[in-house]
Amino acid sequence: MTALGRAWRDAQELTAEVDGDGEVRALAHPSLVGVPEVGDTVLLNTTAWAQRLGTGGYALVVAVPDRLPPDPSGPGHLVKARYTPLQVSVQGVDEQDTEHHRTIADAEDLAGMPVVVADLHSALPAALIGVLATDPDLRVAYVMTDGGALVAGFSRTLSSLASSLAGVVTVGQAFGGDLEAVTLHTGLLAAKHVLGADVAIVSQGPGNLGTGTPWGFSGVAAGEACNAVTVLGGEPVGALRISDADPRPRHRGVSHHSLTAFGRVALGGVTLIAPRGLGSELGSQVEEDLAGQPERNRVVWMDVDGLEEALGLSPVPLSTMGRSFPEERAYFLAAAAAGRYAALQVPLPDDEG
The missing domain is CATH 3.40.50 (Rossmann fold)
Incomplete structure (x- = not known):
């Protein structure tokens, strides 16, 4: 990873150098993969970037392999993006053990x-x-x-x-x-x-x-x-x-x-x-x-x-x-x-x- 860009809500823009493609615009969601830093090696999914999509034409950071975030410890038992490699547990407003x-x-x-x-x-x-x-x-x-x-x-x-x-x-x-x-x-x-x-x-x-x-x-x-x-x-x-x-x-x-x-x-x-x-x-x-x-x-x-x-x-x-x-x-x-x-x-x- 060569540079950081804009950040908002749960998103961090960055630039990564990819063999054969040069510099690639990428996006990380820190809640999923941690906060990337310049010099990190990042694993990218380039599907949207390769298609040059008008909305979200980023490569997406799948992981920072050398500096993985801590394992999630809750609260919450709702699994979203279920049975994909990046499934995530969240606390649902309708769960039994929530205040709501x-x-x-x-x-x-x-x-x-x-x-x-x-x-x-x-x-x-x-x-x-x-x-x-x-x-x-x-x-x-x-x-x-x-x-x-x-x-x-x-x-x-x-x-x-x-x-x-x-x-x-x-x-x-x-x-x-x-x-x-x-x-x-x-x-x-x-x-x-x-x-x-x-x-x-x-x-x-x-x-x-x-x-x-x-x-x-x-x-x-x-x-x-x-x-x-x-x-x-x-x-x-x-x-x-x-x-x-x-x-x-x-x-x-x-x-x-x-x-x-x-x-x-x-x-x-x-x-x-x-x-x-x-x-x-x-x-x-x-x-x-x-x-x-x-x-x-x-x-x-x-x-x-x-x-x-x-x-x-x-x-x-x-x-x-x-x-x-x-x-x-x-x-x-x-x-x-x-x-x-x-x-x-x-x-x-x-x-x-």
Whole structure:
């Protein structure tokens, strides 16, 4: 290893010299492999780096063989990334010997909590901005599913948004959040009853997978997330993936990802939020794309006054598929509009009617 780079949450960038390839950009998760130092020999997995992936095109440090970290001693008995060479034990909020077990065991529902569900991790900051620009006093939790990155520490966005979030819950095989949960269901209950969230945002971690086929994309899980919210008595709010900049026809207007996940998988229904102010051409296309939604799905056109300005002040760079906020204005405006709608649906305390 020849140099250290940026560090955030549970991630450390570094540069390593690889025979035949020269210098390689790599990433270590210190909670898994320890803290690498200049001069260390590191064992690398170069799969993502070799493919030059747009998200996460790093070589990943598997081990620092000459200076291994101490063996984990707990607490926690949840094994995530199970039966992979880097499986890790964490303490789950739903485990029997945790302080929150009784809370999760007794929690029956979300008490009407609105939950913004998005296909892509890049929607998170815009949805959060939409909530807080509408009501800055609301507590917002992020629930990260395992369709993309498994390690929450991989996300620089989460590191930068930490002060604006009530907390991060990692569910399924994902790990590294402030709270860990076995399922999306217990993760949502933890967001509400442990973190005290008024609103939750659910998406996969960074690095989604798509194949260009109708069902072969990791964002299908957004529909299943809506089902979980419905079962638990929350209100699912769909953040639509909208674009007039994506060169792929299947993602122009309302992406087929949103139409499939929300229109065909979310069987309990979901409120879909379309932002006003898209312009006549794109607005007409979005209206046409949403005309075929099943009756169980309600479409709400949301006013976006002030949201564009709020997005322009984002504490993190807004980027999706390599395109910035000005290039993908409709996408980020749609996520922010979903956040605004969710903020307006937060139930009033019992003593306020």
